[in-house]
Amino acid sequence: MKTTISPSLHDGVLQGTFGDVSRDVVQRTSTIGGLYKKVLGASFALTGVGVVGFLLIAFTGSDDRSQWGYLAAMVGYLLTTALAAPMVSIACRSVRANWGKPLARVAELYAITGLGVLLAYVPLVVALPALYPNSDAPRESLRHTIWVFWHPHAPHIYDSLALLTLVITGIALLLISSIPDMADFGAKATGKRASIAARLSKSWRGTQKQWKARRAAIGLLSGLYFMGFLTLHYQYSSDFAMSLVPGWKDSIFPVWHALSGLQCACATVMVTMYALRRWGGYTAYFGVNQFWSLGKIMLALSLLWFYFWFMGFFTFWYGRIPAEMAVLEFLFTEQYRILFLVAFILNFLAPLLILVWNKVRRSTGGPALAALLILIGALVDRIRIYVGSWSIEDSFGHSLKEMPPAQLPTIPDAMVIVGGIGLVLMIYMIVAKVIPIISMWETKEQLLYVSHRSLLKKKYMLIGKPD
Amino acid sequence: MIPWLNKIRENVMVKKQVLALFDDAAKAADANEAVMKEGVKPGDIEIMTGCPYPEGAFGEHDKPHRVYRFPFIGALLGFSMAMLITAGTQLSWPLITGGKPILSLPPMVIIAYEGTLLGAVLFTIVGVLFESRLPRVGLGLYDDRITEGYIGLLLNVTEDNDFAIKKLLQKHGAQELKEEG
Structure with a gap:
């Protein structure tokens, strides 16, 4: 891949013509470099490891539900990271943030990984216990869920529907937003990938009506994705964690879960952006401005992470109700204490201490490091929540009768964890070679509205907003 | 004439x-x-x-689109379907618990929300395809330089x-x- 590129970044402003952007991005999308092959190969291998791990658990494990704890954690982690990432492009577009234009596709491309999440979710929904095992006498043993007394498989059906809705919305958003770029790639490049792109964007001509209809659809789907994102976090955290632990009734937890998703969305995009800039050669598109701006949002979300966690924790701790104290003991202060402390440091303290310094925030490495720590912290935290919840044998009752010890990962568990990450990486990398990873039409739009202007002795950036 | x-x-x-x-x-x-x-x-x-250029930048006449109508229709259909499913399942499995009504509204709201969302999403997709006239059989007159x-x-x-x-x-x-x- 070439290192000196046109267009280029000059004082934070992208310099070049529409043609420069088109040629550069099309060339990068059609080229398959050595590093790309290696990383894709590694992601294939990791996915393979994950599949083997899954098969080992499915066919050689016990009938115990706890064996799926790490898979539940992995799915929870992917909902928090990969499926949350499109929220960054949605937020940037909705507030017309100019700095967010080059990274919009980086964020929304993660929507396609929802197909992998759907696959990994299937065994979990099979393993999830019914609301009540005896349908003739549901009150005898009932899990406390958001579904009150409904048919015993209400969570299974409606949680699946929620995930499916989010995945469909995300993919629709991705495809509709990338039609012009796929058309450009399909017309200028050759080969199988270009022909797929051309077929997906068939008959796109860029008429004013097409742009207008597309823009309206992006706005609508963005709003619907946000709604679906919140619903899914509410349902998944309630049904696959809270309702499995007797006595855990916390209205703040699903909100905190979704908020953690927003923090991880920024972190996921930040790390991807750093990798693309550092190793992919996309230096013209991702400047300090992008890292700085996203870093500020990430800092605010890290502070909110603490605020929401503390509000949930404090209510339980202050109330001193035995059933709730048992939950605190199990998930925070005893069995999973170490995991909680690691998550607390990596999701709150470390990003705060890194991003509080403007000089560090105004770099590419500083925010990327904070983002990486957040992603590691979130994984640890999801393991704490879901492995802990799935290790409870008796989910029917009003309080925890006995607390199982912290469940350490077995080799198949570890394989499932790395496999999940590998699967997302693999899908993302494959699709990024059909749908250009840089939103060309938005980058071109940026060229229309951003320029340098002198004021006395200094130049400053002039940004136009069309509406 | x-x-x-x-x-x-x-x-x-x-x-x-x-x-x-x-x-x-x-x-x-x-x-x-x-x-x-x-x-x-x-x-x-x-x-x-x-x-995309701002509307009217070329002095062109504003061509209205109807994309916004589609999600409303979809949402209405999705909501109706969800209510039908939720009421139907609860009535066909009538469990009277703690003197509560058979049609329990809190979980019904969740399904209604999901159904509305899914209907709106699917109809938005249909709407944008319809309004953009995609896919068309032929591209018509076009030039690749437009992307440049x-x-x-x-x-x-x-x-x-x-x-x-x-x-x-x-x-x-x-x-x-x-x-x-």
Whole structure:
């Protein structure tokens, strides 16, 4: 891949013509470099490891539900990271943030990984216990869920529907937003990938009506994705964690879960952006401005992470109700204490201490490091929540009768964890070679509205907003 | 002449398409204004660009779209389906617990929300495909240079005004003219 590129970044402003952007991005999308092959190969291998791990658990494990704890954690982690990432492009577009234009596709491309999440979710929904095992006498043993007394498989059906809705919305958003770029790639490049792109964007001509209809659809789907994102976090955290632990009734937890998703969305995009800039050669598109701006949002979300966690924790701790104290003991202060402390440091303290310094925030490495720590912290935290919840044998009752010890990962568990990450990486990398990873039409739009202007002795950036 | 007869006459007149390519957006805007003054109707002009320009930037007439109607219809259908499913399942499995009504509203709200969302999403997709007329069988007149910053002015012209319009477009700086039909 070439290192000196046109267009280029000059004082934070992208310099070049529409043609420069088109040629550069099309060339990068059609080229398959050595590093790309290696990383894709590694992601294939990791996915393979994950599949083997899954098969080992499915066919050689016990009938115990706890064996799926790490898979539940992995799915929870992917909902928090990969499926949350499109929220960054949605937020940037909705507030017309100019700095967010080059990274919009980086964020929304993660929507396609929802197909992998759907696959990994299937065994979990099979393993999830019914609301009540005896349908003739549901009150005898009932899990406390958001579904009150409904048919015993209400969570299974409606949680699946929620995930499916989010995945469909995300993919629709991705495809509709990338039609012009796929058309450009399909017309200028050759080969199988270009022909797929051309077929997906068939008959796109860029008429004013097409742009207008597309823009309206992006706005609508963005709003619907946000709604679906919140619903899914509410349902998944309630049904696959809270309702499995007797006595855990916390209205703040699903909100905190979704908020953690927003923090991880920024972190996921930040790390991807750093990798693309550092190793992919996309230096013209991702400047300090992008890292700085996203870093500020990430800092605010890290502070909110603490605020929401503390509000949930404090209510339980202050109330001193035995059933709730048992939950605190199990998930925070005893069995999973170490995991909680690691998550607390990596999701709150470390990003705060890194991003509080403007000089560090105004770099590419500083925010990327904070983002990486957040992603590691979130994984640890999801393991704490879901492995802990799935290790409870008796989910029917009003309080925890006995607390199982912290469940350490077995080799198949570890394989499932790395496999999940590998699967997302693999899908993302494959699709990024059909749908250009840089939103060309938005980058071109940026060229229309951003320029340098002198004021006395200094130049400053002039940004136009069309509406 | 009687208006409706005039309309029929216009429709039966042989029309062809002309695509004018401009390397400068300002020239394209001027040309668009000029052809409208020459009598070409707004419905016979399409402006093609490589990125979205603000509405009215080329002096074009605002062409309304109906994308926003689709999600409302979808949401209404999704909501109705969800209510039908939730009420249906609860009534066919009537469990009276703690004196609560059979139709328990809190979980019904969640499903109604999900159904509404899914209906709106699916109909939005249909809406954008319909309004963008995608996929079309043929691309029609087009030039790849539009993605590189050229502006395409696509006009439906008749045999009567064909020559005059092309001359006008060239006068306003059209780099190239393509014809079809």
